[in-house]
Amino acid sequence: MVMADRPGVKTAPMPETAVTLAELGVRMATTMATLPLHQPWTGPESMVDNTIHESVREILKTLLTYALTLPTPRLRSLEKFLDDLCRAVLRPIATRDGVTVEDRSVGGMPGVWVRPPGRPRATILYLHGGGYLATTPWMYSMFTAELVRATGSDLFIVDYRLAPEFPFPAGLEDAMTAFEALVDDGRPPSEIFVAGDSGGGGLATSLFEDARALEIPEPAGAILFSPEVDLVMGEPSVKANAAHDVLPDEIPVIQYLGGANPKDPRVSVVYADVHRFPATFIAYGGEEMFRDEIEEFIGRLGDAGVEVDTFKAPDLFHVYEILMPWAAASKATITAVAAFIDQRLGS
Numbered sequence: 001m002v003m004a005d006r007p008g009v010k011t012a013p014m015p016e017t018a019v020t021l022a023e024l025g026v027r028m029a030t031t032m033a034t035l036p037l038h039q040p041w042t043g044p045e046s047m048v049d050n051t052i053h054e055s056v057r058e059i060l061k062t063l064l065t066y067a068l069t070l071p072t073p074r075l076r077s078l079e080k081f082l083d084d085l086c087r088a089v090l091r092p093i094a095t096r097d098g099v100t101v102e103d104r105s106v107g108g109m110p111g112v113w114v115r116p117p118g119r120p121r122a123t124i125l126y127l128h129g130g131g132y133l134a135t136t137p138w139m140y141s142m143f144t145a146e147l148v149r150a151t152g153s154d155l156f157i158v159d160y161r162l163a164p165e166f167p168f169p170a171g172l173e174d175a176m177t178a179f180e181a182l183v184d185d186g187r188p189p190s191e192i193f194v195a196g197d198s199g200g201g202g203l204a205t206s207l208f209e210d211a212r213a214l215e216i217p218e219p220a221g222a223i224l225f226s227p228e229v230d231l232v233m234g235e236p237s238v239k240a241n242a243a244h245d246v247l248p249d250e251i252p253v254i255q256y257l258g259g260a261n262p263k264d265p266r267v268s269v270v271y272a273d274v275h276r277f278p279a280t281f282i283a284y285g286g287e288e289m290f291r292d293e294i295e296e297f298i299g300r301l302g303d304a305g306v307e308v309d310t311f312k313a314p315d316l317f318h319v320y321e322i323l324m325p326w327a328a329a330s331k332a333t334i335t336a337v338a339a340f341i342d343q344r345l346g347s
Contacts, residue, residue: 001110002136003162004080010073017077024066024078031062044315049327056324057317060246067134068248072164075134083136090138094145101141107181109174110159112137114144120154122191122220122341123182127175127207129198129319131228132163132256143322150338153193156182160203167258168267175207180216189217193341197319199256201227205269208277221344222280223337226288226319227297230270231262235292244287245317251289270297279307281340283321283333286314311336 004011012020032055040054041047067075094101098117105111124147128140137157144155160174182192196204201224208222231253242249257267265272270293280301284294301308313320313329321330 004076012074012077065248086138094141109178112157115154122153124155126157127196127200129200132199164255192219195223197225230293237292275304283311285316288318
């Protein structure tokens, strides 16, 4: 169930949606036409790799900047169109090697189950990104299928409620419901990992903060990809890396907060007591806007004695492993995640 299909969520009429798609097409065409002006072939890698990385960066920045400035009904209609497109295009790729991808629910929470061909070694609860405002589970089917193949785990992508229709703490409540349902279903917490990227990574850290307060057993570990861990957005990299990242120059957070203080530990984990956090794996890009807040969080985990494994891709941007799964750094990140899960299951 994408946001456009939820009761009470407004969407744009078909003619307006057509205009949205046409406008997006023009912006994409302009981005591609002007790409040579940026000399995309220059950089630390080969000419081909540099060109591909810069092209992905510019195309995604165009898409995200446009999408996040749309009125909400138009955003929901665009999101629905992209979800349908991903179902058609990504399903054949995601379901290679016996992996299955199906719409299902956990504890009444809608989402998508991604399962390996054999008996799963562990379960990953995945919270998708999108800045708490957008995207859908099917947009993550190809990436999560790679996680499933590499780790031998099954994985549930929670289709949690998004802002502005459902501001904080709605998404957190949905994530907690799904986590509790997995535990109630008989999955040992020692075999459950909570993962997420961007806003979903931030939501995962919020879940740990809430689970501790509710005295719910902690999972085996956290797996975070470019997590959004400080909604104050005051770190130097937010501005310094804006020209190098795929994110829009201005990161919207007010709609998600819904009146909450951005320094509330349940929305910005850098202000939380992290001593009881589970073992954590964090991957991030050296050129992403969230770099400094992520590194501050890593430091806080280390100071608190929490086991933390990190993977930094120095010359890459936000959620590079999702946007460029073919890149060497992305493949190395997936391998590192598998090693992290192996270590946690072995211990």
